Amino acid sequence: MKNRTLIKDIIIRLLGFVLAMFVLSVVVFYFARLAPGDPLQSFYGDATESMTSAELHAARVRLGLDAPIYIQYIKWFGNALGGDFGLSLKYKMPAMKVVSPLIGNTLILGSTAYVLVFALATGLAIACAANEDSLFDRAVCKIGTAAYYIPAFWLGVVLVLIFSINLKVLPSSGAYDIGKSGDVLNRIRHMILPLIVMILSHLWYYAYMIRNKLLDEIRKDYVLLAKSKGLNKREIIFHHCLRNVAPTIISIMAISIPHVLSGTYIAESVFNYPGLGSLSVESAKYHDYNLLMILVLITGFLVIFSSIIAKTINEIIDPRMKDSEVSAWQR
Amino acid sequence: MENILEIKNLSLSFYTPSGEIEALRNINLQLGKGEILGIVGESGCGKTVLSKTVLRLLPKNAKIKNGEILLNGKDIVPYSESKMRGLRGSVMSMVFQDPMTTLNPTIPIGKQITESILKHSNIKYNEAKKQAIEMLDMVGIDSPEKRFAMQPHFFSGGMRQRCVLAIALASKPEILFADEPTTALDVTVQAKILDILLKIRDETRISIVFITHDFGVVARIADRIAVMYAGKIVEVGKTEEIFYDPRHPYTWGLLSSLPYFAKKGEPLKCIPGMPPVMMNLPKGDVFATRNKYALDIDYEKEPPIFDITDTHKAATWLLDKRAPKIKPPKFFGGECHE
Ligand SMILES: Nc1ncnc2c1ncn2[C@@H]1O[C@H](COP(=O)(O)OP(=O)(O)OP(=O)(O)O)[C@@H](O)[C@H]1O
Ligand SMILES: [Mg+2]
Numbered sequence: 001m002k003n004r005t006l007i008k009d010i011i012i013r014l015l016g017f018v019l020a021m022f023v024l025s026v027v028v029f030y031f032a033r034l035a036p037g038d039p040l041q042s043f044y045g046d047a048t049e050s051m052t053s054a055e056l057h058a059a060r061v062r063l064g065l066d067a068p069i070y071i072q073y074i075k076w077f078g079n080a081l082g083g084d085f086g087l088s089l090k091y092k093m094p095a096m097k098v099v100s101p102l103i104g105n106t107l108i109l110g111s112t113a114y115v116l117v118f119a120l121a122t123g124l125a126i127a128c129a130a131n132e133d134s135l136f137d138r139a140v141c142k143i144g145t146a147a148y149y150i151p152a153f154w155l156g157v158v159l160v161l162i163f164s165i166n167l168k169v170l171p172s173s174g175a176y177d178i179g180k181s182g183d184v185l186n187r188i189r190h191m192i193l194p195l196i197v198m199i200l201s202h203l204w205y206y207a208y209m210i211r212n213k214l215l216d217e218i219r220k221d222y223v224l225l226a227k228s229k230g231l232n233k234r235e236i237i238f239h240h241c242l243r244n245v246a247p248t249i250i251s252i253m254a255i256s257i258p259h260v261l262s263g264t265y266i267a268e269s270v271f272n273y274p275g276l277g278s279l280s281v282e283s284a285k286y287h288d289y290n291l292l293m294i295l296v297l298i299t300g301f302l303v304i305f306s307s308i309i310a311k312t313i314n315e316i317i318d319p320r321m322k323d324s325e326v327s328a329w330q331r
Numbered sequence: 332m333e334n335i336l337e338i339k340n341l342s343l344s345f346y347t348p349s350g351e352i353e354a355l356r357n358i359n360l361q362l363g364k365g366e367i368l369g370i371v372g373e374s375g376c377g378k379t380v381l382s383k384t385v386l387r388l389l390p391k392n393a394k395i396k397n398g399e400i401l402l403n404g405k406d407i408v409p410y411s412e413s414k415m416r417g418l419r420g421s422v423m424s425m426v427f428q429d430p431m432t433t434l435n436p437t438i439p440i441g442k443q444i445t446e447s448i449l450k451h452s453n454i455k456y457n458e459a460k461k462q463a464i465e466m467l468d469m470v471g472i473d474s475p476e477k478r479f480a481m482q483p484h485f486f487s488g489g490m491r492q493r494c495v496l497a498i499a500l501a502s503k504p505e506i507l508f509a510d511e512p513t514t515a516l517d518v519t520v521q522a523k524i525l526d527i528l529l530k531i532r533d534e535t536r537i538s539i540v541f542i543t544h545d546f547g548v549v550a551r552i553a554d555r556i557a558v559m560y561a562g563k564i565v566e567v568g569k570t571e572e573i574f575y576d577p578r579h580p581y582t583w584g585l586l587s588s589l590p591y592f593a594k595k596g597e598p599l600k601c602i603p604g605m606p607p608v609m610m611n612l613p614k615g616d617v618f619a620t621r622n623k624y625a626l627d628i629d630y631e632k633e634p635p636i637f638d639i640t641d642t643h644k645a646a647t648w649l650l651d652k653r654a655p656k657i658k659p660p661k662f663f664g665g666e667c668h669e
Contacts, residue, residue: 133391221432224388229447229498230420232413239446240435 013308024300025080025293029073032289039065039287043089063089076293086290090283095290099279099298105175106275109191110264113198117260118253121203125210126242130233132215144204152201152263156270159193173272194267202263206252213248217241247314254310258303334401335538336362336385336506341398343384353609354380356562358398359636362506365536367528369553369570371546371585373606377562378542379428382508386425387415421451424499425508429515430492434483440467440494441479444501451502466497470527489520496524500531510542525552546589550574555642558582561607561617568643578645580624583660616648624649624657 040048040059048056060066064075079086088095124144128137164172171177171190180186217223218241226236265277272278276295283291343355354377362368370378383389385400387410399406402422407415427433435443444463445456454462460479467475470493483491492512499507509528513521529552532539543549549556550570557567558581566579577583584602604621607613616622619629626648637650648654 221427221429222435225425225427225433225495225498226435227388228386228419228425229502230416230418230450231446232416235450240438244435244437 010312013311017304017308020304021297021300025077025297026073028296029076029289029293030069032284032287032292033069033072035284035287037287039063039089039289042286042288043092063087076290080293085294088283088291089288090286090291091288095288095294098291099276099294102275102279103298105273106264106268106277108187109194109198109268109273109275110261112191113195113202113264113267114253114257114260116195117199117202117206118249120199121207121210122249124203124207125214126237128207128211129214129218130237132218141208144207147200148204150200152197152266153270155200156193156197156267159196160271163193175274190273194271194273197270198260198263198267202256202260206256209252210245210249213245214241217245251310251314254306254313257306257310261299261302333364334361335364335403336360336540337399337401337404338385339399339401341384341400342396343380343389344394344396345390346392346394350610353612354393354562355384358562358564360557360564360567362538362540363554364505364538365532366554367532367539367541367552369549369556370540370542370559371544371549371556372559373544373585373602375606375609376559377609378544378559379510380562381559382425382510382540382542386419386423386508387412388425420447420502420504422504423506423508424502424504426492426495426499426510426512428511430488430495430512431515433495434491436483439480439482440486443494444498447498447501463497463501466501467494469531470494470497470500471523472497489516489524492516492520492524493527496527500537503535504537506538506540508540508542511544512541513548514543514545521548528552546585558585561612562609563617563646565618565647566645568639568645572640572643576639576643577659578639578643578650579647580622580649581618582645584621587660626654 038048040056040063043063044051044059051059057066064072067075076086083096085095087093088098091098124140128140131137160172163170170192172193175181175190176183176187177190214237218237223236223240226240231239264275265280267273268275268277269281276298280292280295280299282288283295338358338360341355341358342353345352345354358381360368370381372378380389380393384393384395385407395408398408400408402418407418410418434440441460441463444466445459448454448459448462449456452459464475464479467478472478472490472493478486483494486494492515496509496512512528513524516524525548528539528541531537541549541552553570555567555569556573557564558573558579559565560581566573566577566582568576573582574586577586581602588601602621603623607617613620613630615631616625616629616634619625622629628648634646634648634651636644636646638644639650649657
């Protein structure tokens with residue numbers, strides 16, 4: 001009985017996922033083409049100025065840009081199902097080939113930031129909650145809120161000024177120095193400034209959320225019983241409260257994936273870090289439709305898929321949810 | 332009898348943004364070894380605060396203004412938090428009012444018991460587990476081995492309260508504060524828990540402070556009774572003394588509101604008015620406005636504690652030599668003619 005509902009749930013979610021991806025592709029396809037500007041410009045560069053209108057028209061036909069948008073979409077859709085996402089107008093090679101080497105860059109930066117943000121947020125939340133209303137807690141709350149409101153690009157510029165231009169200790173852009181793509185240390189050095197920006201702009205938002213959840217938990221009655229057993233603060237927080245807020249932290253983590261991903265994109269464009277984010281900005285700027293589409297689909301996939309995973313994890317983790325389901329069926 | 336706990340002139344206030352709440356006012360109380368002391372009073376009179384004060388489980392805005400808490404003759408008021416932690420569980424423990432919320436919902440019952448045992452002794456986990464299962468058995472949970480690994484939401488309210496009791500008793504404390512352990516339970520379960528407490532007291536000579544607002548319950552279990560009103564002990568005595576010879580008008584009121592004494596067809600009696608909010612208390616006896624026997628002096632001066640016998644004391648001006656003689660309502664051996 002229970003297994004069948006689980007499978008049904010998964011099927012429904014997958015269908016929803018496919019539908020969402022489809023709607024996303026239609027919307028982006030349509031709106032990208034409504035934006036002012038000429039994609040031929042990206043393809044031929046300045047050469048467009050010396051081309052006749054007949055030549056321009058012929059070029060448009062060759063690139064399939066003359067048909068009505070829905071025809072273009074149907075064609076694109078058919079090709080995409082076969083794994084062909086078309087040519088990048090700017091790079092003049094298959095869009096897939098442009099994107100694939102950068103996926104790794106973004107995933108490394110994004111997931112490092114993600115792990116660091118949540119490790120630090122949880123640690124900070126515990127330190128604050130354990131010393132609620134102490135000088136430490138109040139100071140961290142104030143500083144954290146202030147840090148959260150610093151704009152990421154401004155912070156990026158300041159960091160570059162200090163560490164790259166004045167102190168000359170860290171690179172200001174890129175993912176690695178030329179010829180050193182396999183050098184782990186070199187890659188790490190390039191990630192430090194983007195990571196600082198991402199951590200500062202996300203940390204407190206989540207630390208504060210977790211701190212408050214933890215405090216709600218600490219105020220519950222069972223903590224009094226734990227205390228009356230003679231347990232100390234550390235034992236109460238780690239053995240009792242943290243365990244009970246863990247599902248909440250995990251669901252916050254799952255829900256936050258799009259937020260952290262968008263932070264990654266911003267950091268990439270601030271630091272010219274070659275990744276999906278900086279490429280997305282570029283592809284939109286250059287009307288590189290096919291490239292934009294694949295980037296949007298990858299991003300959409302990450303966001304929608306992560307939220308589905310989040311939901312599923314949540315249900316598995318919270319035993320109360322599961323048990324209420326079981327007993328409801330057994331009755 | 333040797334006193335294991337002695338509270339002397341204890342006053343405690345909560346300092347809130349809207350003012351000082353005088354939750355405990357000049358409490359004097361003794362608890363003998365192996366004794367069950369009942370504390371009775373209306374909701375909000377400070378029963379829970381009193382026991383939490385002894386265990387020091389109150390929030391930071393609660394301050395002891397005055398007084399001593401002597402545990403085995405030693406004053407624990409100046410003790411540091413870590414020293415208090417050493418006493419909690421091992422010397423004193425507490426059963427809380429609401430069994431539905433006092434257990435951690437995600438941790439199996441057994442682990443919540445062994446945690447307490449392991450905290451206070453150096454035994455191995457397997458030994459602690461054995462003891463925990465014995466505890467569960469002692470508080471009347473059947474097939475304790477099976478239940479050991481279950482989480483609280485598989486248990487009914489009565490079973491949860493038994494589990495809380497098992498946790499509180501697991502590390503073999505000398506004093507147990509039982510804060511309305513049966514109020515949330517139905518009458519048969521209530522009777523069983525009382526029997527368990529009596530059995531445990533007889534077997535282990537543990538001292539119990541049993542808090543309730545129900546005189547019927549306290550009559551069954553307590554050796555002595557303290558009646559509390561608005562943060563003060565207004566009458567204290569042996570159970571027989573309180574039931575057969577109550578002297579404080581508040582005790583009279585509580586006794587006459589027992590359904591047991593109600594006449595058929597008449598509404599249940601109750602004490603008129605409401606217990607006061609313990610902020611900006613009026614001068615004189617706080618109970619005066621609800622007391623139909625109040626004298627003029629009750630509005631002027633707080634009554635001292637008068638000794639009636641060695642064991643029986645009450646704080647009411649009616650016991651002063653100069654006070655008019657009032658025939659108290661009779662509760663036993665006759666009709667309640669109030
Ligand atoms: N944390 C707190 N802050 C401020 N005032 C408090 C706090 N806890 C208790 N009080 C006050 O102390 C008084 C006594 O409360 P307490 O909980 O001891 O009552 P009680 O006798 O246990 O009542 P009940 O039968 O309802 O459990 C109440 O008037 C309450 O307003
Ligand atoms: Mg209470």
